[in-house]
Amino acid sequence: MLAIQAGHVSKVYKGSPYPALSDVSLEAESGQVFTLLGRNGAGKTTFVRICATQLMPTSGTIRVLGLDAVKQARQVRDLISVVPQEGRPLRALTPWDHVYNWLRIRGEGKERAKEKTETMLRRLELWDARTRPAMNLSGGMKQKVLVAMAMAVDAQLLFLDEPTIGLDPVSRRQVWSAIKDWKAQGRSILLTTHYMDEAEVLSDHLVIIDRGKVVAQGTVSDLRKVIPHNTRVDIAKDGLDADALSAYGSVTDTGAGMLRVFAFESAVRELSELAIRRNLSFTVSPVTLDDVFVYLVGKMEVNES
Amino acid sequence: MLPARQAMLIAYSTGILWLQRNPMSLVFTAISPFSLLFVLFVVSGGQYVHLAVAGSLVMALVGYGLALGQDISFYKTEYKIQDIFVASPVSPLTYMMGLALSELLFGLPALTVLAVLVVYFGGSLLTIPLLISSILLLWGSMSAMGFFISSHMLHMRNATQVISFVNVILAVLPPVFYSVTTLPDSLRYLSYAVPTTHASIMFQATMGLPVPADWSLGFGFAVQVAYLVGFVALAKTKAIWRET
Ligand SMILES: Nc1ncnc2c1ncn2[C@@H]1O[C@H](COP(=O)(O)OP(=O)(O)OP(=O)(O)O)[C@@H](O)[C@H]1O
Ligand SMILES: [Mg+2]
Numbered sequence: 001m002l003a004i005q006a007g008h009v010s011k012v013y014k015g016s017p018y019p020a021l022s023d024v025s026l027e028a029e030s031g032q033v034f035t036l037l038g039r040n041g042a043g044k045t046t047f048v049r050i051c052a053t054q055l056m057p058t059s060g061t062i063r064v065l066g067l068d069a070v071k072q073a074r075q076v077r078d079l080i081s082v083v084p085q086e087g088r089p090l091r092a093l094t095p096w097d098h099v100y101n102w103l104r105i106r107g108e109g110k111e112r113a114k115e116k117t118e119t120m121l122r123r124l125e126l127w128d129a130r131t132r133p134a135m136n137l138s139g140g141m142k143q144k145v146l147v148a149m150a151m152a153v154d155a156q157l158l159f160l161d162e163p164t165i166g167l168d169p170v171s172r173r174q175v176w177s178a179i180k181d182w183k184a185q186g187r188s189i190l191l192t193t194h195y196m197d198e199a200e201v202l203s204d205h206l207v208i209i210d211r212g213k214v215v216a217q218g219t220v221s222d223l224r225k226v227i228p229h230n231t232r233v234d235i236a237k238d239g240l241d242a243d244a245l246s247a248y249g250s251v252t253d254t255g256a257g258m259l260r261v262f263a264f265e266s267a268v269r270e271l272s273e274l275a276i277r278r279n280l281s282f283t284v285s286p287v288t289l290d291d292v293f294v295y296l297v298g299k300m301e302v303n304e305s
Numbered sequence: 306m307l308p309a310r311q312a313m314l315i316a317y318s319t320g321i322l323w324l325q326r327n328p329m330s331l332v333f334t335a336i337s338p339f340s341l342l343f344v345l346f347v348v349s350g351g352q353y354v355h356l357a358v359a360g361s362l363v364m365a366l367v368g369y370g371l372a373l374g375q376d377i378s379f380y381k382t383e384y385k386i387q388d389i390f391v392a393s394p395v396s397p398l399t400y401m402m403g404l405a406l407s408e409l410l411f412g413l414p415a416l417t418v419l420a421v422l423v424v425y426f427g428g429s430l431l432t433i434p435l436l437i438s439s440i441l442l443l444w445g446s447m448s449a450m451g452f453f454i455s456s457h458m459l460h461m462r463n464a465t466q467v468i469s470f471v472n473v474i475l476a477v478l479p480p481v482f483y484s485v486t487t488l489p490d491s492l493r494y495l496s497y498a499v500p501t502t503h504a505s506i507m508f509q510a511t512m513g514l515p516v517p518a519d520w521s522l523g524f525g526f527a528v529q530v531a532y533l534v535g536f537v538a539l540a541k542t543k544a545i546w547r548e549t
Binding site for chain 1: 311315322326385386388391392393394
């Protein structure tokens with residue numbers, strides 16, 4: 001069964017001249033992490049909220065876990081759990097209050113809810129802060145409370161809209177590991193993130209959307225192939241000019257004193273010899289998801305109407 | 306799971322737990338319904354106290370319904386809590402009930418004092434069931450109204466203005482703090498269309514004040530039940546839960 005099946009979904013917000021989503025068709029396998037990438041305002045949250053029965057599509061069909069997300073919203077809601085973008089825990093309530101009571105509201109018995117709350121709070125390192133009111137928690141801890149609430153629930157499909165925003169690198173990895181465990185139980189996840197390393201580590205399938213349209217999708221390695229070259233060479237700029245390098249591949253300025261050349265492996269040897277001759281530092285690496293993202297959606301809007 | 310249970314758990318989280326952590330907030334919410342009562346009592350040298358008690362009780366209940374609306378707007382826009390509830394098995398009416406119960410909890414000290422005053426002035430314990438049912442009726446319809454209104458207001462600044470406007474329409478202009486009999490016929494009939502008029506007359510009647518000749522308990526109940534049903538139906542079908 002598919003976790004999500006979107007057919008020609010469009011969304012035009014009331015009073016907005018542009019569609020936030022236009023004609024999006026996607027299929028997310030169940031038991032996988034399905035990731036949406038895109039610039040600010042690309043339409044990720046809009047898509048997530050339509051799937052999570054929080055927002056109506058303007059047109060198109062959307063099936064979640066085999067159910068119609070518009071006509072069978074109530075059945076869908078039994079099976080999903082969400083971390084909304086920019087959510088906040090209630091000031092006076094503690095992490096324990098949030099997770100435990102949410103589990104109870106969603107129908108868990110007392111004992112089971114206690115167990116699950118403890119497991120989840122320990123797992124996200126909120127255990128020591130379990131009795132602290134949310135207003136006395138740090139920003140990242142507050143965010144983790146919302147993640148803990150959503151992930152403690154027994155749902156089949158989890159919607160995570162930028163779940164690791166503001167988390168330190170260790171906390172992010174705790175969330176990643178919880179996500180992997182969720183998946184290991186055969187359950188599905190729809191994730192959005194601006195962190196390419198996170199997308200790379202977690203995703204089974206990625207979709208890049210730009211201005212409401214799908215521009216590319218596939219596995220990480222599928223997406224890497226979007227860039228015609230497979231290797232990236234960064235060379236210190238000192239005295240070099242971009243034209244001199246353009247014979248080897250496409251050249252961009254990283255803005256950090258380096259020129260970046262996307263090239264084929266065959267050109268790497270010559271490039272590195274050139275750098276050594278001129279005594280310039282350089283690094284060679286495979287093309288990353290970050291590069292693909294910038295390549296696909298990073299064109300500056302200069303003279304577009 | 307039973308919606309009633311869910312509603313209790315929501316009320317527990319947003320009401321009881323909150324109060325445990327901020328007991329002082331109870332003091333503030335408990336005091337505010339007595340401000341007008343105090344002024345009227347002093348100005349009228351005690352004469353006006355029955356009407357002032359009835360009016361304060363109505364105004365407090367209107368206030369809880371409107372506060373529910375404010376809370377809901379706040380939970381929705383500032384905390385995104387409503388987004389979490391929408392994408393869950395909790396129905397909008399359950400969510401509303403839960404938060405309305407928690408509002409009632411905050412109001413309990415003031416309501417208790419005002420209700421005790423009503424019974425004291427009425428001089429009969431037999432009036433208690435009537436009193437409690439009138440309180441619950443108004444609380445229910447005002448909560449549903451607050452929920453409905455708030456779900457249609459996306460911007461907080463706007464919310465505050467609409468809320469004070471509704472407060473004037475329901476608790477200040479109609480005969481809530483004064484007797485309906487002082488109004489000319491046309492205005493009296495108009496005020497019968499307002500649910501709070503009937504609530505106030507019921508409280509006044511409970512305290513032994515005379516009721517207008519063209520009014521009856523059945524009439525008062527009928528209008529209030531109609532508003533309750535109407536607002537709940539509006540809240541159920543027309544309040545924005547899933548956004549469009
Ligand atoms: N409630 C709304 N009313 C009107 N327009 C909206 C609304 N919500 C979003 N939009 C518009 O829809 C477009 C897509 O927004 P969306 O929130 O889906 O982007 P996003 O990809 O999640 O961005 P971000 O990475 O910044 O979270 C944007 O142009 C945004 O301005
Ligand atoms: Mg977003």
